[in-house]
Amino acid sequence: MWEESQRYPDPRVISIDKAFDQYRLALASVERIASGCRWAEGPVWFGDGRYLLWSDIPNNRIMKWEEQTGNVSVFRQPSNYANGNTRDRQGRLITCEHIGRLTRTEYDGTITVLMDSFQGKRLNSPNDVVVKSDGSIWFTDPPFGANSDYEGNKHPEELPHAIYRLDPDTGKAAMLTDQIKGPNGLCFSPDESLLYVIESRGTPNRLIHAYSLKDGSKRLGKSTVFLDAGAGTIDGMRADIDGNLWCGWGMGSAEMDGVRIISSKGEMIGRIDLPERCANVCFGGAKRNRLFMASSHSVYALYVNTQGAVGG
DSSP states (O other), rough: OOOOOOSSSTTTTSSSSGGGGGOTTTTTTOOEOOOOSSEEEEEEEEEETTTEEEEEEEEEEEEEETOOOOOOOOSSSSSSSSSEEEEESSSOOEEEEEEEEEEEEOTTSOOOEESSEEEEOOOOOOOOOOETSSSOOOEEEEEEGGGGSSSSSOOOSSSSEEEEEEOOOOEEEEEESSSSEEEEEEOOOTTTTTEEEEEEETTOEEEEEEEEEEEETTTTEEEEEEEEOTTEEEEEEEEEEEEEEEEEEEEESSGGEEEEEEESSSSSEEEOOSOOOOOOEESTTSSSOEEEEEEEEEEEEEEEEEEOOTTT
């Protein structure tokens, strides 16, 4: 049974290294703002409307939480088993759909299909997405939603696990790499010099890869292993303005459920313990200093002493 901590500072927010102390707020605690989901994913903040959207994949819906009232409602159902969400640089919702599509929701609510195939073959199940400052859209396409009828519509894989980039001017797609096993969450460093990608089927352990960019930041360059997660399962992540990665974490044992914070040097410096596995996070609120955590059945929030990087 979830109970909000009555103590300050919240004992669920833990410094592993003193470098994390500066990001903890002594008078802020973890709050559960919504529950009743089957698998919460893909949170995205709409500051102009003061609301949060997130995906509830098996229930085939996108949910909405309003900051001013705390009201929770269904934003879209069916959602085509939506997973990852973000906003483009014009403020429109960009969504990964497990049926094999990447879509954009226009200002009038209509939905534009940005991509559903590559070289004549159907996408697997787009998973997570980010938009760079030049307007290009980068997303991962593992087969997780294609493997059963629980998080999508089961269908054969026609393409390898891959990362794609959609050009903002031509709309043309480029496969950036097909060498990642189960590409999952991704985000840019604050200066956009690096693209971080989670390899969720890496062996023997899950990894975060850091790619430099080349060809005018249109292609992936050299890759290094930024973090070996060991026994942990990392899913989605977002960067803050200092270059730390806030990563959804879980599986293995209940003690691992929550969020892990990784410094720009690849060192684990802090954690936020939750009673459920955390899938993905985003920053929001009026000052971009509130961390929203989509975690299995629920969504949690915590004010922190930093801000999310622009575009995350």
